[in-house]
Amino acid sequence: MRTAGTDLASAAWRKSGYSSGGEHCVEVADDFPGAVPVRDSKNSSGSTLVIPAAAWGEFVAAVRIDGLIP
Structure with a gap:
């Protein structure tokens, strides 16, 4: 699902704190009120x-x- 009008060009991505450095990692971007880009x-x-x-x-x-996760 992509929200129309969500400009991700300036997104600051971070890996999940629960990623162990393995192959199954996701990144999320903060500072998008009401939405979580993944x-x-x-x-x-x-x-x-x-x-x-x-x-x-x-x-x-x-x-x-x-x-x-804890």
Whole structure:
């Protein structure tokens, strides 16, 4: 899902704090009110998902409940 009008040209990307340096890493960009841009760290020029912040929060909470992250 890409939100129309979301300009990611100046996005400051960071790897997830839970990435262990392995092959399965994602990067997120901060400072996009109401949205969380997410991309594959191995393919930075590939597709980017722009996820509503509330949905991202629910995803992270569910992963924590399952014990996958502290």
